Amino acid sequence: MTLLQYEFLRNAFIAGLLISLACAVVGTLIVMRKMVYLAGGIAHIAFGGVGIGIFMGINPVYSALAFSLLSAFGMGLGLKRLKISEDSAIGVLWATGMAIGALFVGLTKSYVPDLMVYLFGNILLVSPSDIKTMLILDGIIFLLTRGLWKELLAVSFDPDFAWVCGVKVRFIETIFLIMVAASCVILIHAVGIVLVLALLTIPTLISRHFYRGLKNMMILSGLFSFGLIMAGLALSYFLNLPSGATIVLLSGIVFGIVEIFKRS
């Protein structure tokens, strides 16, 4: 592959692999747990972190990570104690996070970088230091999933029973939200905050048609997301289109085709 001689293409390839791992593990869990909306909330709250990072002149990826981890932590501890329904609370946090980001970007007197990169992603701009961050986050996600597999399964399936069995349900839920936050930050590189949900859901939804069993679905949705990212990237490269949007659109089209095909 002569294409891989270009450094940015090689980086994009590695980033695609790392993103697929996050999609496979966390995407499958949030879809099967019906927590897609919550993941969307965490991803958008990350924009608050992006704004703060730009304002303070630090790498927005780090501040986005800190901000979304913090919000995941807060949600894990507080969401169940609220008197309002969980999804309205998420709606409030979603918008508030975005507003914080917009506010800090507005307050920034110095040069404001292109926000499109954070909102809609550009996998071709992934730097070696980004890859390092993604690798670490993937590692954390992988280790937590392996180590807490039986608790994650129990809490996902039947939290009451898990509690009766002595599982610290709220602790495990918080850990899970932290995994979601980590994968949102990983995905921001490829498709941006606004489009994160596409890659967290579509590969899993497609793989559900072909495979049963959580582990199998994870493996298959990892393969699907890698395939979709690479195919979308190639399309955007040859047609000179924005990569994030192309990846998501391609995923949406493939999803639609599979859905129609499997239904009839």
Add this chain to the structure above:
Amino acid sequence: MWIEYIIKTVKVVELKGVWVKLSDQVVLEDISFDVFEGDYIGIIGPNGAGKTTLLKVILGLIKPFRGKVSVFGLEPEEGKKFIGYVPQERPFNKDFPIKVIDVVLMGCLKDKGLFRNFTPEDLKRAEEALELVEMRPLRDREICGLSGGELQRVLIARAIVSKPKLLLLDEPTAHVDLPVQTEFFDLLKRLNEEGLTIIMVTHDIGVISSYVGKIACLNRKIYYHGTKEIRPEDLEAVYGCPVDLIAHGIPHRVLREHDR
């Protein structure tokens, strides 16, 4: 022998003057209720009588604002490790792609720390529990493909895999048709005869079959005399109207002789 004597006199569950509020509404009122080892108690009452809440109080999932709960002489948080629990219906995520055997293995979580996998021993116990409820052939099926009766049996296997001393069943027969119910009660009877204490909650008087040892009526307040018979006046108090006890045309033993 004296140890056996002590165990027999230890109350499995003891509720003293328990009051419970759920979102500012009193759902349980001054409940005092003792359960002894080997008891097989059916608790009946209409929908919304607080039956599930009562079980959750015993499990420690809901805390009363007044009164005392002890389970095997311990706080519910401690005592819950001796309890097997079959929750009402499907409060859980039925679409979650989890296999039968993995659901039963959840019952083995009790003595496992984080970052520990289930051992081959756990797997053996889970398979034995599945064997007991005659579900072993379906061990690798996904839960969403099971019928109501099959799922119920899986949940019982999950509850008994940890060899509990007390089994709590919440509406165990809803969505299970009659032939399966008979099988199901046979299984419970067998477990009870092996020494398991059972508390079963239901809104359907018809399912209080001849197997249940003692019957309590609940509607915010509890009416319990530690006996097999239901007093018609208790039923009336609980349901707010006279209830036809021979509901399904099946001879029940819930009534005394029709002498009064």
